[in-house]
Amino acid sequence: MASNKPVRGIEVECRGMTKYGRSPWLDTVSKARVSAYPRQRGAQQTSVVIVGGGLTGCATAYAFAASGVNVVLLEAGQLGRGSTGAATGWVGGDPGPAFVDVEKALGRTAAKQVFQLWRRAALDCAALIRRLDIKCGLAPRGTAIVATTPEQAVRLKRDQKARRDAGLDAPLLTARVVKNELGLDAAAAIRENAGAVLDPYRACLGLAGAAADRGATIFEASAVRQIKFGRRKADVITAGGSIRANRVIVATGLPTPLFKSLARHFWFRTAYLAMTERVPARIRQQLGHRAAVVRDLAAPPHVVRWVGDEYLLVAGADALSPPARQRDRIVVQRTGQLMYELSTLYPDISGILPEYGWEAPYARTSDGLPYIGPHRNFPHHLFAFGDSSHGVAGAYAASRMLLRHHLEELEPADRHFSFTRHGG
Numbered sequence: 001m002a003s004n005k006p007v008r009g010i011e012v013e014c015r016g017m018t019k020y021g022r023s024p025w026l027d028t029v030s031k032a033r034v035s036a037y038p039r040q041r042g043a044q045q046t047s048v049v050i051v052g053g054g055l056t057g058c059a060t061a062y063a064f065a066a067s068g069v070n071v072v073l074l075e076a077g078q079l080g081r082g083s084t085g086a087a088t089g090w091v092g093g094d095p096g097p098a099f100v101d102v103e104k105a106l107g108r109t110a111a112k113q114v115f116q117l118w119r120r121a122a123l124d125c126a127a128l129i130r131r132l133d134i135k136c137g138l139a140p141r142g143t144a145i146v147a148t149t150p151e152q153a154v155r156l157k158r159d160q161k162a163r164r165d166a167g168l169d170a171p172l173l174t175a176r177v178v179k180n181e182l183g184l185d186a187a188a189a190i191r192e193n194a195g196a197v198l199d200p201y202r203a204c205l206g207l208a209g210a211a212a213d214r215g216a217t218i219f220e221a222s223a224v225r226q227i228k229f230g231r232r233k234a235d236v237i238t239a240g241g242s243i244r245a246n247r248v249i250v251a252t253g254l255p256t257p258l259f260k261s262l263a264r265h266f267w268f269r270t271a272y273l274a275m276t277e278r279v280p281a282r283i284r285q286q287l288g289h290r291a292a293v294v295r296d297l298a299a300p301p302h303v304v305r306w307v308g309d310e311y312l313l314v315a316g317a318d319a320l321s322p323p324a325r326q327r328d329r330i331v332v333q334r335t336g337q338l339m340y341e342l343s344t345l346y347p348d349i350s351g352i353l354p355e356y357g358w359e360a361p362y363a364r365t366s367d368g369l370p371y372i373g374p375h376r377n378f379p380h381h382l383f384a385f386g387d388s389s390h391g392v393a394g395a396y397a398a399s400r401m402l403l404r405h406h407l408e409e410l411e412p413a414d415r416h417f418s419f420t421r422h423g424g
């Protein structure tokens, strides 16, 4: 426990006590890596204002700036310290809900397009981060969607068959292969190869830096207080000034009080995450190759990944967001619960303590897919709300879709993420 072992190039200080309420990404970044951006002041004009400097906002600022669009990003606090700084850092090739559920909601062709878009986003996201040379511990990692109970195995096989019937590649792993490769006792698994892992906070800062290099203007400590819109333009008001724009992109993850009327589309939930102390080499050897991110079919699901090959991170235990006064107590309780649930997946880690326990609020939609695009009540706006995939690919997928909306170059799959996809 008392080691200062580097995790993917960053120092983790181990004090023998669990650190609650903060993620290792935020806790371990050195100040020298965090650029400070100024506050917005005065009256300005631009083509596009992005509200929110998490992964979605920063990836979108990069996409727009790289396409030659004048863009200003406004972040209320510091970049990447919202749900991005609390995320798992998993670039998953799946949008979250089971294929059969998306097929039931939208039909087979649409479901196939959604899954293909997400897989491509996972591959392109990793390729972009590599090309921009963003130092965020990016490493390719497939995903294994595992069934740990007979009931889950029935659902997994049904989902795998539906994917194959739709023409999607979805290899099924037997219990033996799962045991060898992942050290898990599971009935079966679907293998997905498009993914990767990274530090989501550093990825976000890197994308912001790349966007700024290409001409995006970034402001921190510049909360948007009001957005007024007329027939042709929108005015985005901050404490220090205002920006007149042709387009406003709202990338706040979930509808904030600025968009109260959209809250009815969402359930406000909180996921919990825990990362272990360093797992001793002797135990790591018993846990297979550790070569994939594991997602199970429990309700709510768990996502388990290795960080730096020596620390296990588990996310899950999602529930409706608790009142603020209960949050601290619930984080402690859920960290214990997650550690117990992790030990049921990997009995060999019993006795290993959590190094970190934290939470990630998010908004969930009825079908589990995010809303990305316009809403008829808000002219000049585009939204990206409600990614419950637990993976980074959604932020990247949103950035590309938002750019296609802006350029009026939509792809067939994009309409499956609209607010009106169920005819509403």
Ligand SMILES: Cc1cc2nc3c(=O)[nH]c(=O)nc-3n(C[C@H](O)[C@H](O)[C@H](O)COP(=O)(O)OP(=O)(O)OC[C@H]3O[C@@H](n4cnc5c(N)ncnc54)[C@H](O)[C@@H]3O)c2cc1C
Residues within 6 Å of the ligand: 051, 052, 053, 054, 055, 056, 057, 058, 074, 075, 076, 077, 078, 079, 080, 081, 082, 083, 084, 085, 086, 087, 088, 089, 090, 091, 200, 222, 223, 224, 225, 251, 252, 253, 254, 256, 258, 270, 271, 272, 273, 315, 316, 360, 361, 362, 384, 387, 388, 389, 390, 391, 392, 393, 394, 395
């Ligand atoms: C358990 C769990 C794990 C997840 N893991 C991942 C993952 O690994 N990678 C991933 O990409 N996604 C993950 N997600 C999804 C994640 O919630 C988001 O998709 C992702 O982090 C993108 O964040 P964002 O930019 O949309 O939102 P955020 O990171 O929350 O950014 C929104 C920003 O908007 C700012 N803001 C809010 N109001 C205003 C205002 N009025 N004016 C200006 N700024 C404002 C906030 O300060 C904040 O910085 C996970 C979700 C869960 C529940």
